[in-house]
Amino acid sequence: MPFVILVPFLPLLAAVIVVTGGVRSRQARARLAAWPMGAAFCGAVAMLYVVATEGPITIRFYDPASLASLAVRLGFYIDRLSAVMMVLISAVGTIIYTYSIGYMHQDPHEHRYLALIGFTTCVLLCMVSSANLVMLFVFWQLLSYLLYLLAHNHAHAATLAGAYRTFTLLRVGDAAFLAGIILAYSLYGTLEFPALFTKAVAAPVMLSPAPGWEINGATAVTLLLFIGGMSKSAQFPMHVWLPRSLYAPTPVHALLHAGIINAGGFLINRLAPLFGLSSTTLHVAFVVGTMTAILGAAMMLAQNDIKKTLGFSTIGQMGYMIMECGLGAFSLAVFHLIAHGLFKATVFLNCGNVIHKARHEPHFPDPGHQQEQEGFSRLTWLTGFLTTLFIPLLILLLTHGALHIPLLETQGTVIFLFFIWVTSSQAILTLTRLRAVASWKVSAAMLLTLLFIVFVYLFAVESFTAFLYPDPQQVASFFQTAALPSGLFDAMIVISTLMTIAGWTYLYMTAHGRTMRTPRWLDGLKIRLYVLFMNRLYADELYELLGDVAMRLIHRFDKRKQGWSQ
Amino acid sequence: MTAAAAPWLLAGIPLAGALLSLFAWANAARLRTSAVLVSAITFGAAIGLTGRLASPPEGALLLYLLPVAACVSLLGQPLHHDHRLSWVATLLLLGLGLGVLALPTIGGPLFLMLLLGCLIALLYRYHTPLWPISWLGIGTYGFGAMCAAVSMIAARPFSAAASLLACATLLPLVPFHEGHVTSITRLPGSLPSFIVLLLPALGLHGLAAVLPAAPGPIAWIVTLLAMAGSLYGAVKALAQSRVRLLLAYGSLSFFSMVWWFAASAGHATSQASVFIGAAGFATSGLLLAWQVIRTRYGDDVDPQAISGLAFTMPRYAVLLSLLALAAMGLPPFGVFAAFMGLFLNTPISSALGPFIMLLAWLTASWYVMRMAQQLLFGTRRSDLRYADLIHTEFASLFIVVLVLLALGVTPSNLFAPARNAPSATMDSIAWQK
Numbered sequence: 001m002p003f004v005i006l007v008p009f010l011p012l013l014a015a016v017i018v019v020t021g022g023v024r025s026r027q028a029r030a031r032l033a034a035w036p037m038g039a040a041f042c043g044a045v046a047m048l049y050v051v052a053t054e055g056p057i058t059i060r061f062y063d064p065a066s067l068a069s070l071a072v073r074l075g076f077y078i079d080r081l082s083a084v085m086m087v088l089i090s091a092v093g094t095i096i097y098t099y100s101i102g103y104m105h106q107d108p109h110e111h112r113y114l115a116l117i118g119f120t121t122c123v124l125l126c127m128v129s130s131a132n133l134v135m136l137f138v139f140w141q142l143l144s145y146l147l148y149l150l151a152h153n154h155a156h157a158a159t160l161a162g163a164y165r166t167f168t169l170l171r172v173g174d175a176a177f178l179a180g181i182i183l184a185y186s187l188y189g190t191l192e193f194p195a196l197f198t199k200a201v202a203a204p205v206m207l208s209p210a211p212g213w214e215i216n217g218a219t220a221v222t223l224l225l226f227i228g229g230m231s232k233s234a235q236f237p238m239h240v241w242l243p244r245s246l247y248a249p250t251p252v253h254a255l256l257h258a259g260i261i262n263a264g265g266f267l268i269n270r271l272a273p274l275f276g277l278s279s280t281t282l283h284v285a286f287v288v289g290t291m292t293a294i295l296g297a298a299m300m301l302a303q304n305d306i307k308k309t310l311g312f313s314t315i316g317q318m319g320y321m322i323m324e325c326g327l328g329a330f331s332l333a334v335f336h337l338i339a340h341g342l343f344k345a346t347v348f349l350n351c352g353n354v355i356h357k358a359r360h361e362p363h364f365p366d367p368g369h370q371q372e373q374e375g376f377s378r379l380t381w382l383t384g385f386l387t388t389l390f391i392p393l394l395i396l397l398l399t400h401g402a403l404h405i406p407l408l409e410t411q412g413t414v415i416f417l418f419f420i421w422v423t424s425s426q427a428i429l430t431l432t433r434l435r436a437v438a439s440w441k442v443s444a445a446m447l448l449t450l451l452f453i454v455f456v457y458l459f460a461v462e463s464f465t466a467f468l469y470p471d472p473q474q475v476a477s478f479f480q481t482a483a484l485p486s487g488l489f490d491a492m493i494v495i496s497t498l499m500t501i502a503g504w505t506y507l508y509m510t511a512h513g514r515t516m517r518t519p520r521w522l523d524g525l526k527i528r529l530y531v532l533f534m535n536r537l538y539a540d541e542l543y544e545l546l547g548d549v550a551m552r553l554i555h556r557f558d559k560r561k562q563g564w565s566q
Numbered sequence: 567m568t569a570a571a572a573p574w575l576l577a578g579i580p581l582a583g584a585l586l587s588l589f590a591w592a593n594a595a596r597l598r599t600s601a602v603l604v605s606a607i608t609f610g611a612a613i614g615l616t617g618r619l620a621s622p623p624e625g626a627l628l629l630y631l632l633p634v635a636a637c638v639s640l641l642g643q644p645l646h647h648d649h650r651l652s653w654v655a656t657l658l659l660l661g662l663g664l665g666v667l668a669l670p671t672i673g674g675p676l677f678l679m680l681l682l683g684c685l686i687a688l689l690y691r692y693h694t695p696l697w698p699i700s701w702l703g704i705g706t707y708g709f710g711a712m713c714a715a716v717s718m719i720a721a722r723p724f725s726a727a728a729s730l731l732a733c734a735t736l737l738p739l740v741p742f743h744e745g746h747v748t749s750i751t752r753l754p755g756s757l758p759s760f761i762v763l764l765l766p767a768l769g770l771h772g773l774a775a776v777l778p779a780a781p782g783p784i785a786w787i788v789t790l791l792a793m794a795g796s797l798y799g800a801v802k803a804l805a806q807s808r809v810r811l812l813l814a815y816g817s818l819s820f821f822s823m824v825w826w827f828a829a830s831a832g833h834a835t836s837q838a839s840v841f842i843g844a845a846g847f848a849t850s851g852l853l854l855a856w857q858v859i860r861t862r863y864g865d866d867v868d869p870q871a872i873s874g875l876a877f878t879m880p881r882y883a884v885l886l887s888l889l890a891l892a893a894m895g896l897p898p899f900g901v902f903a904a905f906m907g908l909f910l911n912t913p914i915s916s917a918l919g920p921f922i923m924l925l926a927w928l929t930a931s932w933y934v935m936r937m938a939q940q941l942l943f944g945t946r947r948s949d950l951r952y953a954d955l956i957h958t959e960f961a962s963l964f965i966v967v968l969v970l971l972a973l974g975v976t977p978s979n980l981f982a983p984a985r986n987a988p989s990a991t992m993d994s995i996a997w998q999k
Contacts (some may be wrong), residue, residue, distance in 0.1 A: 134906065138897040145896060148935075154876065154943035164939060168932055182909045182920060209917050251671040551804070558805035 004057055004076060007086060008125035010040035011093060015118030018111050030101050030114055033511040035098045037118065040125070048083040051468070056080075060131055062423055077193055080400035081269055081334065085262075086130040088338050092258045092345050093121030099349055113152055117255065120146045124259055128266055133181050133191040136270070139178060140228070143260060150252045151245065151508030165543075169241045173231020180224030187217045197273035204277075222272035222274055224283040225267065233264025234316045236292040240539050242315055246307040250352040253307065257314045258345035262337040264318065266327045269297055269334055272469075272478065275325070282482040286326025292319030295537065302534040306351055307451045312536075313378030314344060327415050331465040331475070383443035384504075385426060387450040392421040395454075415479075416461050417492065424453040425500055572618035573668030576629075577677070578773040579608045580636070584654050602640045605660060609633035612664070620670045625836035627981040628767040629667055630773025630814045631843045634969060635763040635850055636660045639756035642854035642962030643860045652755025655688060659757075662850045667771050675718045678732070678768065682711035684763075685749060691892035692754050696866055708737030710745065729776045730735050730784070737769025737842070738818045739788070739825050740795035746821075750814040752852070756808070759853040763846030766821050766986045770842050773825075774834035788829040793922045795822030800929035809856045809869055812933060813849050816893070820845040820901070826919055827908045837907040837981040844900025844973045848893040851966035854936075855886045856958055859941070862949070869937060873944030878952035885940050885955070885963040892940035892970040894931045900973025 012043065014033035022030050051057060078086070099115050101410040104110040123146060127139035144167060151163035185191055187207075188199040205217030206250035229235075245256065268275055268285070296316030303309045317340045324333040335515055427449050469475050484492075509516055533536070583604030590596040619626070638655050643649050662684065665677035686707050693699040711736070716728035731742070738746035746765065750758045777785070799819030806812035824841055828834040859872060876883040892899035892926045905927065914920055946952075955963070 138902075141896055141902075145891065155874065155945050157944070158938065160943050164935065167935060172933040173930055175924045178906075178909075178927075179920065179924055182914070185910050186914055536690055554805045558802060 004047060004059065004078060004129075007040050007043040007047060007090070008076075008122055008129060009092075010036040010043065011121035011125065013118075015098070015115040015122065015484065018115040018118065026111055027028055027105070030110070030214055032353075033114065033118065034098050034101065037121070038092040039120070041087070043096045046087040047078060048080075048087050051078055051080055051083040058131065063105050070359060073132055075135065077131040078129050081266075082129045084334065084338070084468070085266055086125055087279045089121060089124045089128065089259050092255065092341060093117070093124070095345065096251045096255050096258075097121070099254075100249075101482075103251055103352070104249065108151065109351055110300040112533070113249070117144065118150055119249070120150065120260070122257065127263070128270075132193060133184065133196070137174075137181055140232070140263065140267075141174050143263065144174055144234070147245070147256070147260065150256075151248045152252065153247065153249075156247060159247040161486070162241075162247060166241040166245055169238060173238065176224050176231075177228030180221050180228065183217075183224060184221045187221065193270070198272050200277060201238045206437075208349055215266065216278060216280070218274055218277040219280045222271070222278045224285065226275075226281055226285060229264030229267040229322075230288060231264075232267075233322060234292075234315050235264065235288050235318065235322055236295055236315075237539065239292065239296070239315050240536075240543055242374075243308050243311040243536065244540070246305070246311060249447070253310070254345040254348035257310070257348060258341035261318060262321075262341060264324065265321045265333050265337045267328050268322070269468075270329045273474070275330075276328070276474070276481050277480045278484075279481050282326050282328060283484065284326070285322050286482070286484070287322030289319045289321070289326050292316070292321055295533075296527075299533045299536050300435045300532055304534075306355065310347060310351065310509070311346070314340075317344075318386075326482060328478035328480075329415055329419075331468045332416070332419070332460055334468060335460040335464050353499045379443050383446045384428065387424065387446045390423070391450065392417070394414055395420075414489075414493065416457060418496070420454055421495070422500070423457070426451045427453060430553075438468055569618045569620075572615045573665065573670075573673070575613055576608070576615055576619070576668050577661050577665035579611050579661070580604055580657045580664065581635075583607070584657035584661065587654055587657065588810075591650060594647050594650055597650055598640060598643065598645060598653055598965065601657055602637055604657055605633045606639040607638060609637065610662065611957060619668050622667060622771055624834050624839040624851070624979040627836065627839045627843055628771070629664065631847070631969070631972060632660060632663055632667075632764060632767060633801060634965065635847065636756075636760050638965050639760040639850065640852065641958045641965075642759065642857055643756050644857075646759070646833060649755035652753070652757045655684065656756045656760050658684060658868070659760065662799060663768060666768050675714045678714045679711045681768075682707045682735075685745075686711070688757065688774070689748060689752055691986060692752055694865075697752045700744070700748040700752065701845050703742045703752070704745075706735050707746035707749070708741055709742070726776055726779070727784075729772055729782070730788075733769045733772040733776065733793075735764045735769075737824060738766070738795070738821050739791050740818075740822065741791075741798075742796055743795065743818050744820060747811070747814040750817070751808075751810045756978070759850040759857070762813075762817055762849045762853065763843070766817075766842050766846055767839075770819075770834055771837060773828055773836075777828055778833045780829075780832075785829045785832065789826055789919065791855060792822045792825035792829060793919060794994060795819070796826065796926040798822075798923055800926040800933075803933045804929060807870070809845045810853070811858075812937060813856070815851055816930060816933060817849040819930070820849075823905075823908075823923050823926065827912050830914070830919065831912045835908075835911065836979070837904055837911060839974055840900060841904035841908055842894070843968060844904050847969050847973070847999070848889060848901055849899075849964055851889040852886075852893055854959075854962055854966065855882070855889055858882060858955065858963075862953060867942045872941055872947075872950070874942075874946030876942040877946055879954040881955050881960060882963075884936055885960070885962065885967060886942060889933070889963070889965045889970075890934050892967070892974075894934045895927050896931075898974045899970040903974040 014036040017029050017036070018035040047057075050089075056077065056079040058075070058077050060073075062073045062075060075163075097114065100114060100117055104113050107113065120143070123139050123142050127136055127143065130136035130139065147170065148163045148167040150168075151159050153159045154163065181191065184196065186202075187205050188196055190196050190199060200218050200221075207214060207215050207217055207220055209220075231238045231241075242261070246253075248256070275285075293316050296312050296319050300309055300312035300316055303312055317336070321340070322334045323331045324330075324336060428446050465475055466472075469478075483489075506516065535541075578882075583601070587597055587604065590600050598633060609630065612633055616626055616629070616953045621627070622629070640653055640656060643653070659681060662677045662681040666674045666681065669677060686704050689700070689704050689707070708733050713728040713732035717725045717732060719725075720728060734742040735745050749761050749765070753761065777788075780788070792845075796819050799815045800824060803812050803815035803819060807813060822844070824834070824838050824845075828838055828839075859867060859869075875886075888899075892901055895901045895905055897903070909920070909923075
């Protein structure tokens, strides 16, 4: 399959075309380079078809049996997961590259920027098609450095400071990733994906890092690798680099939020058979993901800058994605990252236009515009009630009673149903904002939203899961490993349900112009929380303080020892 | 030619070159050109004589890298009369260094003593108000020379212990690292960028001979010192604002890793020589890059005062970025490849050692990146005159980058010692009678 190798390297060819040549042909070369980018996308689609019909493709430029004589063992292992990711990356890369030709026109460093976009796309494609953990790590690290370079305007002090912090924080994740690789190799003696999974399943190992403390080998390896994934996917508390990169050109954000940041989710899916052996790691992923989702969403609501708002929105979504992995719903996480990637790329590529338009064409209300009359609408509220509370409950009961699916024993099914409910509720609330407009259109929109989400999830659950993980037993085993203690799981479901209902009630009362009587301390807490989230939990300041303290200690140590070196 | 004559020939070429180059003493340009030519010829001789030389236990890679390092160090220097002695000294040290590596018997320690003696003389000769004389550094090398002498004459196990201590002064190991720091910061011209590879290479050569038979407690002490040195070097590098000190401590941190890997594995592998070569070359390249700045803005320039070179000196910026990547241990360069190779092939008994090694590796990303960032990015200063690399400087840095790249992608077993070749391991180095 020679064209398989071409796909990751076509964006590299685009980068080479951009950087080689004189100033006069720069614009023509930039346009010419869009063709290899597009060809990479077409190749990725063709490859997805080939992989889906003929099975995984493995190409190795080394002998896997030989000991680590080549530190960088180049090879490609393209299964359905890799192929899906390659289609996404090449599509987003092509769109962003084409968009950037116009966006960066007349920028003095346009050619460097466009070449970096091409090179980053190449690195991402190589990363998702890596044949082994070392090659994946090589491109993983290159990505850390590329994020530094993609900040672009390094003459700007704030951009430079943000880029440096991004790089240093990502390197922490890289170090943990490397530790995971070393441990995996010392335990299983291989870093080739299929062989690694087979050995990890066949020979479980127990480690004893300290007397009286034993830890499963797979848990130790996956926890270390997960820290690596946390850094790239901006999981709490390693999320601070993402909002700091807001000075980069807008298309970079599109690439970052649609492609690069998905690396954590991809890593967990790539190593799903390994992660599927450790309940501890999956539970940690669940906790980290949930915290990130909640905090990311809360911080998003309190931001007053569009890029920061979108940045925290991405953090929240990445939290969801990791949480899904933590629940054992690996395919759902991939589905989520694809949907989110496309959505966020569109939003970012459009937000520049919106800002630009707002600055240059101040919008005044149309004098002839007639305000819709707001009031309490029984129709709207009834539909809302039906779509977000009644129908989901009905589905739950039907599944339990009519279809005889043992919901209490299968957390996986509950998770999927719960996600359908939460997503549809969120979408309905976001789309209609319950403006209490007495209109059949609003009601229809609610119903259509619910139907759309139900079908999308059904597709995600059935077709997409079967596509990525054809073995149903494997999928079931992921859910079993990720299963939480039943009491905790039930409590979480109940709390989430109550919170959603409380949210509805609050909105209902607000729509009626009623106020809720709340204790004074709760009002104070709301203000304090708002300030806290607006300042992003003071995480940046905390990191700066830690850095300052560490550097002060280091300088004090250096001064004491200076006599030695003078 | 007999196998016995080959090492003498290899060591003799640069020594004779050093002697002959004195005839061109009055003309700096001719002197440097002749010195570069001699190092290139030595490189060719090292390749040509490989089959006739005894295979060192750590592999023959360092035999090839030393002439290349000498060549790039000479190329990267500005043409100035003040540097002439450093160019001749580079050839002299190259000859002595190759003698240490290639001569299997008593000649090796003798050459080593001579080399350390030269270094002591140079350190005594060169000091400035900015870099005052360091008696501690001179003393460390004196101690190293004494240990080399003891290793020749003493009985076992004292000879082995003395040999190990001599190695600790060459391949820097805390608390015998002061010579390394001093030589990088004090010596002029082409010497620091050459010595940063030469001495660790010689240290590894000695270590490869002495470590396999080292008793458990000795290996344990070495492991502890290596961990301390790696952390100490990284922490000290973080605190430095002067580039040469930063690079000295940064390289100390990386070279201490070799001690840890060697002590953990019980022997120094060919991957260790790749690591020494790569870390040495990366530091050497950064020293040469810093030399470019010193040539333009003076010895005492504060790196924080220079900024915006990425826009005004693009060729320099690209090469410095690549060198910084290599020095940070990022792929696809040799430091990363060898670091991975060493980790994957070293048995790990506790979590502390790998943790410290990874921490030191991670710290390099902070201090090296900070240094490169200060120089390359930020706003362009209108009061500074910017001039991009001249041909020789470009060639020098470009070769360093190519070597680092080659070390990163070439299979390490290519540099492993030939199985049937005669070994250069010194028989006298044994810990038990």
